Amino acid sequence: MSVEIKNLEPQNVWEIFSEMTQIPRPSNHEEQIQNWAVSFGEKLGLETIKDDAGNVIIKKPATPGMENRKTVVLQGHLDMVPQKNSDKVHDFQNDPIEAFVDGDWVTANGTTLGADNGIGSAAAMAVLASKTLKHGPIEVLLTATEETGMDGANGLKAGMLDAEILINTDSEDEGELYVGCAGGEDVNITFNYTEEEVPLGFVALQLSVTGLKGGHSGMDIILGRGNSIKTFFRIINAAEELGVRLASIDGGSLRNAIPREAFGVVVVEEAKVAEFIALVDEIADDVKAELAATEPDIDIAVEQTEMPETLIDAATQKNVTKAVVACPNGVIRMSDSMKGLVETSTNLAILKSDAKSKTINGGCLMRSSVDSAKDELGTRLKAVFELAGAEVTLSGAYPGWKPNMESPILKTMQNVYNEKWGRVPKIMGIHAGLECGILAQNYPHWDMISFGPTIRFPHSPDEKVNIETVKKFWEFLVATLEAIPEK
Known part of the structure; x- marks a missing residue:
């Protein structure tokens, strides 16, 4: 001090x-x-x-x-x-x-x-x-x-x-x-998965999204900052045609903070590693250009890592990926009665895999000054993740x-x-x-x-x-x- x-x-x-x-x-x-x-x-x-x-x-x-x-x-x-x-x-x-x-x-x-x-x-x-x-x-x-x-x-x-x-x-x-x-309310998301063996001829890589500013998911949501979890799965979604497989995900840490970092281990067929890295670089350039004004220090990196023991099953990987890509995030509506004030927003704050329980657990915090708008947003978020096979509950509502x-x-x-x-x-x-x-x-x-x-x-x-x-x-x-x- x-x-x-x-x-x-x-x-x-x-x-x-x-x-x-x-x-x-x-x-x-x-x-x-x-x-x-x-x-x-x-x-x-x-x-x-x-x-x-x-x-x-x-x-x-x-x-x-x-x-x-x-x-x-x-x-x-x-x-x-x-x-x-x-x-x-x-x-x-x-x-x-x-x-x-x-x-x-x-x-x-x-x-x-x-x-x-x-x-x-x-x-x-x-x-x-x-x-x-x-x-x-x-x-x-x-x-x-x-x-x-x-x-x-x-x-x-x-x-x-x-x-x-x-x-x-x-x-x-x-x-x-x-x-x-x-007011606000939490959206709690759980995917259950089964383990699959790593195929022969694959290489393990750590994909990381770091350098984002994060911030208060209420006060700073209007600033248009990046979301590390959304960016991570943007890459995983784009890499689907390369057969990239996900072993783990660790994104965000607090329900009321915009996630600044996301880390995950993936495996890629050895013959396609260079192609995957090129894809990551291409998306990184796009994201950096899109967020140049708000996230000048974003860093998206790939490096070789230790081979995981197992993988998240392919069906769950696909469901999680599509749900995260589709998940509403950020400012949903501005206030009609007070200029410059956000009325309704949501922040995909956390997404983490747990090998012990074989689950992927996530959370969003919705905020709105209009209770009916918050309820409708909760319905949308439930629909997105339930269609992808997740268990979804709402909790912690406050006025x-x-x-x-x-x-x-x-x-x-x-x-x-x-x-x-x-x-x-x-x-x-x-x-x-x-x-x-x-x-x-x-x-x-x-x-x-x-x-x-x-x-x-x-x-x-x-x-x-x-x-x-x-x-x-x-x-x-x-x-x-x-x-x-x-x-």
Whole structure:
């Protein structure tokens, strides 16, 4: 960890975030960061609770003279997405994040940074620790396992919090206020296969697709980035006439990240190896030309490897290949009501073979701000993969957050921003799964809003947060808390 980070402004926020980078906190392995948060609240002498879902709740009384203000809950999530470059040695369950200052940004060495949502959570903790800020009653809600299923938000019980206003800190563009988000649902895909022997006279090759940027499957889906799994099977499909056989596939790693890499072992008749390599080079040139603006570093390579013991049976190989080629992927529809906002999308995120269970398992994450559109997309995806012989289930559905343009906290924050910086912030919806819609199920009376500093390329090793916008985000939060209206 670079010492420089602790000295950035606002120092109180960066010190806490720096401390968080030293605590492993990938989704589903959050015990250390939860215990740290509990200890943080208890050391301040504040009421601190860890509930059955793993959420940490810390309550701070109003500063003198502010007792009659509405109670505000500051909300973020403690987990982070564990993504790294294939050549980076890093154990997310044990190793700290190597964060450093890079010009105007803070980023990490070969891994995700965890600014999503570490910076927002750090700001909430800084409010708790401050002895000089003016604010009404504050409740901080730090949720569990947001990135892989929003488990904490789903598990939060009614009656745990007293607030009337929720300020979510999980948005990623400074100068914008978010009042709505997409809902989502997982598509789980399983192909069963039988093993076949490798024919005589074949050569084993590893086909790899690397160098893609990946990114957040909601925020970055509009950028038109490549999908390593789709590219891999584009090649396998084209090589069908050469009799290329598939032994294994390992593509993508996280349900909510655009897959950056895909690796697979294939076998090719020795007499056709040169022809296969030429085909791969030809497709690589096409893909590089198609994605020149968005994926300048894509690399598609073939190299000889150890002969596999068995192959995926030919029928299943063909079914998987055709299904992946046909699978809808990327932006499906743009919003009619908010210019520039994606309404519906899907991301083919994972496809991996498992020799032990003799299965090929895949997953897509669908997102939409229109429930019926999401349902229709799910029907399409099921149809594609079921026609190819896969077992398909839908799971983990969560609701979107419907905008309230008459929101009092929206008007308060618009006024505060305008007074400080001379312009009204943009009102936005986000094509990502904020927890607001889920939390509203048990707290329907909450007046909700989301904002944050500028973060780029979350869910990828290129993740970075802009230093100047963190300062502005903090000043905006401080001024907002002081401007919260009376009860």
